[in-house]
Amino acid sequence: RCSCRRLGGGLVQPGGSLRLSCTASGFTLGYYAVGWFRQTPGKEREGVSCISKDDRDTWNADSVKGRFTILGDDAKNTVYLQMNSLKPEDTAVYYCALESGWSCPSVRGMDYWGKGTQVTVSS
Numbered sequence: 008r009c010s011c012r013r014l015g016g017g018l019v020q021p022g023g024s025l026r027l028s029c030t031a032s033g034f035t036l037g038y039y040a041v042g043w044f045r046q047t048p049g050k051e052r053e054g055v056s057c058i059s060k061d062d063r064d065t066w067n068a069d070s071v072k073g074r075f076t077i078l079g080d081d082a083k084n085t086v087y088l089q090m091n092s093l094k095p096e097d098t099a100v101y102y103c104a105l106e107s108g109w110s111c112p113s114v115r116g117m118d119y120w121g122k123g124t125q126v127t128v129s130s
Contacts, residue, residue, distance in 0.1 A: 018127045019093055027088040029103030029121060036079065039118075041086040042111035043077060045099035046123070052102070054112020056088055066112065071097075093128045101126050 019025050029041060040059045046052040056077035057066040065077050076089040086103065100123035110116025 017125050018129065020130050021093060021095060021128055023093050023128070024089070024091045025093060025126060026090065027101055027103070027124060027126075029086045029088075030084060031105065031119075031121075034084075034105060034119070036084050036086055036105070037081040039105040039107060040109050040111050041077070041079065042104050042106070042117060043075075043088045044102045044104060044112070044114065044117075045097075045126075046102070047099045052114050054114070055101070057111035058086060059109050059111075060107075068112070090126070093126075095128050097126065098128050099126060100124065 027043070038060055040057060042057040043055045044052050045055050053068070055068050055071055056075050058077045058079050063079055067075055074090065074092045078087045078089060080087065090097065102123045103121045104117035105119040106117045108116065
């Protein structure tokens, strides 16, 4: 399964930065597309950022463009989500997920999910 680990604290002030990491035991992430998703209570899970396998194309939701960056480090078998200029509306549980195809940011298209990690943006 893939695991979602957080680097740094889960609570950050508006305007701050946080980096999330996604690792996977038993998987070589370079062979999969990886997506970051988030969910808040009462709302559907939504795609945030995706990176394809092979040529590592990326996609970002309009709400995070220019602020979030998804990065793959094949040597460490890790995919990161660098989040800058965080806003209170970025507060959510964040999940990473893998797929063998390229349907990200479709939630239904993802094959494997990690446990979520809470990110709270608040002063």
